[in-house]
Amino acid sequence: MERIAFVEKLRLKFPGDESLIFKDLSVSFDKGEKVLLLGPSGCGKSTLLQVLSGLIPHSIEVPMKAKELESPSSWGYVFQDPDSQFCMPFADEEIAFVLENLSVPKQQMNERIHNHIRQVGLHLDDIHTSIDTLSGGMKQRLAIASVLALEPEVIFLDEPTAMLDPVGTKEIWDVLKEIGKDKTVIIVEHKIDHVLEFIERIVLFNDNGQIIADGPKDIILSLYKNKMKEHGIWFPGVWDEYIHDHAPIREQREFNDGGPIMQMQGFRGFRKKEEKIMVEELQIHSGEWIVIRGENGAGKSTLLHALMQFIKTNGYYELMGTSIKKVKNLTDNMTFVFQNPEFQFVANSVYEEIAYSLRIDKKPPQEIEERVHALLEVFHLTAHRDKHPFQLSMGQKRRLSVAASIVKEKKIILLDEPTFGQDSKNTFALLEWFEEYRKRGITVIMVTHDDHISKNFATRIWTVKDGKVISDEKISKQLAFLETEVLSL
Amino acid sequence: MNVSSAETWLHKINPSLKLFVLIVLCMVALFIKDLNYMINVTMGVLLLFLCFSGHPLNRILLLSIPFCFIFLSTSSAMILFGQGETLWFKWGLISITEESFMRGLLVGFRALLFAVLGLTFSLTTRPVNLFYSLMQQVKLKPKYAYSFMAALRLIPIMLEEFQTIRNAMRVRGVERKKGIRSLYFKMKAYSIPLLSGSIRRAHRIAVAMEAKRFSDTRNRTYYYEFGFSKNDHGFILYFVILLLAGLYLSVQFPYLSI
Numbered sequence: 001m002e003r004i005a006f007v008e009k010l011r012l013k014f015p016g017d018e019s020l021i022f023k024d025l026s027v028s029f030d031k032g033e034k035v036l037l038l039g040p041s042g043c044g045k046s047t048l049l050q051v052l053s054g055l056i057p058h059s060i061e062v063p064m065k066a067k068e069l070e071s072p073s074s075w076g077y078v079f080q081d082p083d084s085q086f087c088m089p090f091a092d093e094e095i096a097f098v099l100e101n102l103s104v105p106k107q108q109m110n111e112r113i114h115n116h117i118r119q120v121g122l123h124l125d126d127i128h129t130s131i132d133t134l135s136g137g138m139k140q141r142l143a144i145a146s147v148l149a150l151e152p153e154v155i156f157l158d159e160p161t162a163m164l165d166p167v168g169t170k171e172i173w174d175v176l177k178e179i180g181k182d183k184t185v186i187i188v189e190h191k192i193d194h195v196l197e198f199i200e201r202i203v204l205f206n207d208n209g210q211i212i213a214d215g216p217k218d219i220i221l222s223l224y225k226n227k228m229k230e231h232g233i234w235f236p237g238v239w240d241e242y243i244h245d246h247a248p249i250r251e252q253r254e255f256n257d258g259g260p261i262m263q264m265q266g267f268r269g270f271r272k273k274e275e276k277i278m279v280e281e282l283q284i285h286s287g288e289w290i291v292i293r294g295e296n297g298a299g300k301s302t303l304l305h306a307l308m309q310f311i312k313t314n315g316y317y318e319l320m321g322t323s324i325k326k327v328k329n330l331t332d333n334m335t336f337v338f339q340n341p342e343f344q345f346v347a348n349s350v351y352e353e354i355a356y357s358l359r360i361d362k363k364p365p366q367e368i369e370e371r372v373h374a375l376l377e378v379f380h381l382t383a384h385r386d387k388h389p390f391q392l393s394m395g396q397k398r399r400l401s402v403a404a405s406i407v408k409e410k411k412i413i414l415l416d417e418p419t420f421g422q423d424s425k426n427t428f429a430l431l432e433w434f435e436e437y438r439k440r441g442i443t444v445i446m447v448t449h450d451d452h453i454s455k456n457f458a459t460r461i462w463t464v465k466d467g468k469v470i471s472d473e474k475i476s477k478q479l480a481f482l483e484t485e486v487l488s489l
Numbered sequence: 490m491n492v493s494s495a496e497t498w499l500h501k502i503n504p505s506l507k508l509f510v511l512i513v514l515c516m517v518a519l520f521i522k523d524l525n526y527m528i529n530v531t532m533g534v535l536l537l538f539l540c541f542s543g544h545p546l547n548r549i550l551l552l553s554i555p556f557c558f559i560f561l562s563t564s565s566a567m568i569l570f571g572q573g574e575t576l577w578f579k580w581g582l583i584s585i586t587e588e589s590f591m592r593g594l595l596v597g598f599r600a601l602l603f604a605v606l607g608l609t610f611s612l613t614t615r616p617v618n619l620f621y622s623l624m625q626q627v628k629l630k631p632k633y634a635y636s637f638m639a640a641l642r643l644i645p646i647m648l649e650e651f652q653t654i655r656n657a658m659r660v661r662g663v664e665r666k667k668g669i670r671s672l673y674f675k676m677k678a679y680s681i682p683l684l685s686g687s688i689r690r691a692h693r694i695a696v697a698m699e700a701k702r703f704s705d706t707r708n709r710t711y712y713y714e715f716g717f718s719k720n721d722h723g724f725i726l727y728f729v730i731l732l733l734a735g736l737y738l739s740v741q742f743p744y745l746s747i
Contacts, residue, residue: 059699077700083646084690085697087639089617096712097635101702103710132645146701310656329665336660342686343650343657346678360662390685405660 001030004154004184005052009067012047012056021047022209031153034185034198036217039205040231041423042393045188049156052186053077072154072184076147080159082139091117091134091142092127098149116145120175135296137168141175154184161191162421165296165449170194190234190423196221207231232425239452242428259321261286261411261443262307267315269299269306277302278468279315286411289434289444291454294464300447303464304414307445308336320411335410339417341401345389350381350400353389357408371407378433379403395426402430406437413437415446419453431457495543499613501720504622507614510728511606517732518602524591525743527598529735531605537727538605542612552612556604564597591745616641622715632705639694643687650686654679 006028013020021044029035029052037045050056054071057064079085088094095113104112113127120141131139140160147155157176161169173194176185180198189195202220204213204227212227213220221235228235262284269277277299284290292300306313309330317324320333327333338344347353354375358368376382379399384392389400398418406413413434419427434444435457448454454461463471499507514534521527539549570582571589578585620634658664663671663678 053700055696055700059696077697079693079697079700081690081693084693087635087642087694087698089638089642093617093712097698097703098701100709100712101704103708106710106712106714109710109712131642150702305656308656308660310659331660331662336656338653338657340653342682343654344661345682346658346661346663346674357662360665390681 001032003028003070004031004033005029005070005072005186007048007051007066007069010048010051010064010069011066012044012051012062012064014062020209025209025211027203027211027214029154029184029186032182032184033201034180034187035201035203036187036189036192036195036199037203037205038192038228038233040207040233041190041395043205043207044209045205046158049077049158049186049188053154053156072152074150074152075154075156076150076152077156078140078143078147078158078160080162082136082143082163085143086131086139089130089132091122091124091129091131094131094142095146095149098146102150112149116148117142119148119179120145121171135168136164137171137296140164140168140172144172144175144179148179152183154186155180157185157187157189159189161189166451167295173198190421192234193236196236204228229424232423234424238424239456242424243456260284261320263316263318265316267306267317268313269302270312270314271302276311276467277306277464279303280469282462282469282472284412284443284445286441286443287438288460289438289458290446290460290462291458292445292447292462292464293449293454298464299467300464301416302467303469304336304416304445304447308334308414331410332408333410334412334414335405335408337402337405337413337415337418339420341397342390344401344404345397348388349386350389350392351376351385353400353404354407356404361408375403375407380429395422398422398426399430402433406442410442412443412445415444417447417449419448419450494545494612497541497543497613498720498723499537499541499609500543501718502613502724503626503715503717503721504614504619505626505715506717506721507610507724508619510725511610514606514728515603518599521599522595523739524595524598524745525739526735527595527602528744529739530731531598531602533727533731533735534602534605534609538609538612542609544612552608556601556608559604560597560601563600564593566593567596568593618713618715621711621713625711625715630705631703631709635698635703639698640691642694643690646690647683647687650683651679654682 006026008026010022010025011020012022025048027048037048039045047056047062050060051064051066051069052071053075055077056062086094088097092113095116096109099109099112117124117127122138122141122145131142134142143160155176160176161172164172169191177198185198187195187199196217199217201215202213202217203211204220204224206212206227213224225235229238229241260283262282264279264282266281267279268275292303294300302311305311307317309324313324319327319330324330345353347356351372354372355368358371373382376385379402381396381400381403384396389397392400402415402418415434418430418434422430431453434446438444438459446453458475460472460474462469518527518530521530542549568585568590570584571586571592573586573588573590573592575587576584577587577590617638620629620638623629624631624634658675658678663675
């Protein structure tokens with residue numbers, strides 16, 4: 001087999017870090033191979049892609065050294081974030097930008113743009129469509145189309161579906177399978193359900209950026225299952241195993257004391273004077289775990305925003321027996337955890353971040369100390385208490401934002417995709433904490449695309465479609481678990 | 490916000506040329522000392538703005554509100570407190586003289602002219618077209634042109650993030666803080682995540698651009714090619730005639746005698 005990209009004895013260190021991210025790493029890739037790089041977050045998989053493509057050190061200046069290094073002569077790179085890989089405002093201009101870089105004559109451009117857009121199944125009425133109006137999945141397709149314009153031999157994929165919902169994820173992988181057939185494809189991805197059918201080889205990394213296994217996918221998957229579990233990798237069947245190990249502990253308790261804590265009737269939410277969400281009638285009790293489901297753009301997040309009064313609403317909406325118009329400090333009873341935890345940080349250290357709400361209320365220092373300490377323990381942040389919140393890893397940031405939001409023991413906690421982009425370890429840990437709070441009578445309302453969560457944790461599922469809550473089903477948990485038990489037998 | 494518009498002949502003018510002509514006109518306006526002449530020129534530019542920008546009339550009128558304000562504020566300051574010989578009206582600090590009145594109007598019209606020229610330009614020129622034309626006609630380095638275009642994309646994203654941060658701050662109870670110190674605190678709480686987000690995003694876009702083989706060589710091809718056409722001749726001719734005819738009319742038929 002012809003080698004198309006390889007690196008030998010790579011050493012690389014990020015400025016400011018204490019240790020090397022790679023120490024004498026060697027790996028090579030053959031022409032036509034489809035390879036998946038797997039490993040815990042922060043182990044340097046994306047960095048390796050950037051080295052192999054030559055982005056490091058040419059575009060990103062990072063000190064590195066390698067005995068030998070060969071980048072493919074033509075390659076394309078699809079990045080994670082659909083919002084930060086375009087430099088032009090319109091779809092056709094973005095692909096034209098690539099063609100201009102390659103000095104393709106103007107006369108050929110139009111035809112090639114149409115071709116590439118068709119190849120990735122991006123159905124636009126007009127190729128001159130503003131990129132801002134595209135959905136996340138469509139943006140990633142456009143990114144793939146502009147990579148195709150490079151006519152690459154090798155395609156590097158750096159978690160191309162990390163920001164997409166399940167439908168978008170599947171669509172992207174369908175496209176990639178089609179266009180990647182005759183190319184070398186090197187992939188970094190955490191959600192590997194759809195990737196597995198496509199790849200033939202897996203390279204497995206550990207926390208220290210060392211390769212612990214490299215070989216055909218079936219062998220790696222069967223031999224290294226425990227290692228993957230330990231590192232929080234989403235290998236297939238991780239949920240089944242988790243449920244198998246944890247199912248019997250749970251019990252369902254009803255909190256019907258004191259009537260509903262939230263009531264809505266003919267409740268509507270508006271964005272820019274347009275009605276975006278409508279609730280006919282719903283009542284919420286304490287101790288419920290409500291999952292809000294629905295397609296992208298159906299109005300799930302808008303519903304949370306309406307409950308939180310971020311947007312204009314009308315209709316009947318009552319919180320703890322008080323009409324919402326008379327509720328003065330909504331945030332005393334209800335809290336919201338945003339998708340991007342960074343937006344919520346206000347303090348200079350992890351400790352102060354959690355203490356912040358308590359300090360505003362002028363609680364006695366003794367009490368603050370106790371409560372913050374307890375939360376730091378629960379959320380495994382004690383070791384980082386003096387760090388700046390921005391210095392934490394993504395998983396830690398998420399945990400901190402949850403800890404800081406619930407320090408005041410709010411009755412209701414709203415979450416927007418709290419497990420997005422988290423590895424399996426963090427996801428399960430977060431879900432267990434929410435379950436713990438729920439058992440104490442706190443209501444959890446979350447938007448999530450993850451069917452496993454609705455199946456295994458929710459006590460109630462709302463489905464939102466076209467700006468309306470169209471169904472509300474209560475689930476007996478015991479039953480859900482029994483079913484899985486039966487199925488796995 | 491939807492700011493689409495119909496295409497008029499003003500849209501078809503070479504953007505670099507348009508920019509150049511309008512800058513020259515601004516310079517010329519600095520040296521016009523005659524009020525009648527100034528009024529004529531301003532009327533000519535206003536005609537262009539009102540009739541040929543291709544935008545619906547209600548949007549044009551909405552955009553005109555701040556410019557009426559500019560006109561009134563700049564001219565009134567000069568009119569009410571300027572110096573002069575022929576006194577028309579005096580009340581306390583306020584003294585209106587003939588000279589100050591004329592000078593006030595001149596300054597007001599000049600400000601109005603600048604505003605209208607700028608607005609006409611921005612309403613009829615897509616930034617992308619301007620930068621493509623600047624690369625082709627003025628030989629602007631692609632490095633700068635594309636960085637500007639990429640930066641323009643960041644603005645709406647930043648606005649959205651700002652809104653999210655505001656909601657987040659409300660949840661955390663920051664809005665409830667009062668006083669000067671809280672103002673400093675809020676500024677920090679808003680600007681740090683906003684800036685860190687933008688810097689990270691800008692860096693990512695830059696890397697993505699280089700991954701698409703962007704380099705600063707001059708022999709790139711262009712998706713939009715700009716040359717010169719009859720419209721450009723018409724555009725220049727319009728202003729030449731405006732300046733000459735305006736001058737002639739101001740001498741022959743002055744509105745105000747100075």
